[in-house]
Amino acid sequence: MSTEIVKIDPKEFGIEDTKAADIQAQFQPMLDKMVELENDYNEVLTLPVEEKETAKKARELRLKYIKIRTATLDIHKKQKAFYLSGGRFVDGWMNAQKFASLGKEEKLEEIEKYAENLEKERLEKLQSEREAALAPYEVENIETLSLAKMADNVWENFLAGSKANYESKKKAEQEAREAEEKRRKEEEAEREKVRLENERLKKEAEELKALREKRSQELAPYVVFIREYSKVLDMDEETYQKEFADIKQGAEAQWEADRQKAAEEEKERNRLIDEQKKKNIEEAKKRKEAEEKAEKERKDREAAEKALEAEKQRQAEAAAEAERLAELELSKGDKDKMQSLIDDLTALKTKYQFKSKKHKALYEAIKELITKTVTYVEGKQ
Numbered sequence: 146m147s148t149e150i151v152k153i154d155p156k157e158f159g160i161e162d163t164k165a166a167d168i169q170a171q172f173q174p175m176l177d178k179m180v181e182l183e184n185d186y187n188e189v190l191t192l193p194v195e196e197k198e199t200a201k202k203a204r205e206l207r208l209k210y211i212k213i214r215t216a217t218l219d220i221h222k223k224q225k226a227f228y229l230s231g232g233r234f235v236d237g238w239m240n241a242q243k244f245a246s247l248g249k250e251e252k253l254e255e256i257e258k259y260a261e262n263l264e265k266e267r268l269e270k271l272q273s274e275r276e277a278a279l280a281p282y283e284v285e286n287i288e289t290l291s292l293a294k295m296a297d298n299v300w301e302n303f304l305a306g307s308k309a310n311y312e313s314k315k316k317a318e319q320e321a322r323e324a325e326e327k328r329r330k331e332e333e334a335e336r337e338k339v340r341l342e343n344e345r346l347k348k349e350a351e352e353l354k355a356l357r358e359k360r361s362q363e364l365a366p367y368v369v370f371i372r373e374y375s376k377v378l379d380m381d382e383e384t385y386q387k388e389f390a391d392i393k394q395g396a397e398a399q400w401e402a403d404r405q406k407a408a409e410e411e412k413e414r415n416r417l418i419d420e421q422k423k424k425n426i427e428e429a430k431k432r433k434e435a436e437e438k439a440e441k442e443r444k445d446r447e448a449a450e451k452a453l454e455a456e457k458q459r460q461a462e463a464a465a466e467a468e469r470l471a472e473l474e475l476s477k478g479d480k481d482k483m484q485s486l487i488d489d490l491t492a493l494k495t496k497y498q499f500k501s502k503k504h505k506a507l508y509e510a511i512k513e514l515i516t517k518t519v520t521y522v523e524g525k526q
Contacts, residue, residue, distance in 0.1 A: 171224055175216060175220070269293070272293040279307055377392075487519050
């Protein structure tokens with residue numbers, strides 16, 4: 146590191162050399178000490194960082210740098226305070242001068258520019274007068290024109306030209322309005338002409354529509370006899386009347402022929418209906434006779450079946466009665482035997498004596514069964 150690196154040019158700050166030398170003399174001792182420490186700094190950078198001795202030397206050197214920096218800050222503070230106080234002292238002298246000369250410059254300037262101000266006022270008044278003179282003629286951007294500076298002859302020509310331009314413009318506008326009015330009237334006349342023509346066409350169309358509707362009503366009964374219906378609707382009146390008469394005559398002739406044909410067909414239908422009625426009556430009569438015959442045969446068959454069934458029933462009842470009587474006859478000897486069996490069963494209830502409870506209980510159950518058996522047999526006799 147060298148002092149050249151930190152050299153400061155006082156001219157960059159607008160400071161005279163003598164005053165710059167005084168300021169530099171305050172800071173130079175600190176810069177010299179920085180130069181003295183440069184070799185020690187470079188030496189520490191080359192030492193092994195892991196050794197304690199290196200750390201010790203680095204700390205000692207760092208503290209020296211701190212001492213130089215803090216001393217430099219003190220010098221800076223004192224020098225700056227001095228110059229700040231000097232600035233305020235200079236401001237005080239300046240303010241004293243301003244107070245002493247307060248209002249004098251303005252007054253002197255007013256006297257100095259008296260004639261100039263009078264001319265300015267005259268020009269402003271003239272500008273206003275000339276703007277007012279031009280106002281009726283609709284001059285564009287009038288406020289930007291230096292009218293007051295024009296010579297009188299120039300101004301008079303300018304005014305005359307502005308008036309002529311205005312009058313020419315107004316004349317052109319009037320002519321344009323008159324031309325527009327003429328065009329408007331012509332358009333209105335044309336529209337009226339078109340309107341009247343449309344009304345005429347509309348009226349003709351309505352009359353034609355009414356005529357077609359009237360003819361459509363007249364032709365409605367005969368429409369099936371008309372080949373070119375639309376053509377007939379649009380015929381002139383004389384041709385239409387002749388065509389309508391022919392259509393009507395032809396239709397009525399056709400209708401008469403159709404009525405005669407329908408009458409003949411109706412007569413033939415009635416004849417066929419009568420024949421069918423007679424045929425239906427004969428067939429109904431035959432069906433009724435066949436149904437009556439079948440009904441009689443059915444009733445006769447049912448009567449025979451009932452008689453046969455009654456006979457079978459009678460024979461079955463007779464057989465059952467005969468069987469009952471035979472069974473009754475056979476059971477006359479067995480009744481005494483059955484009574485003897487009942488007596489024997491009843492005697493068993495008192496025939497035996499038992500000592501043990503078990504057999505006594507069993508004997509009582511047997512006697513109860515004997516009683517039930519005897520009761521059942523007696524009920525069946």
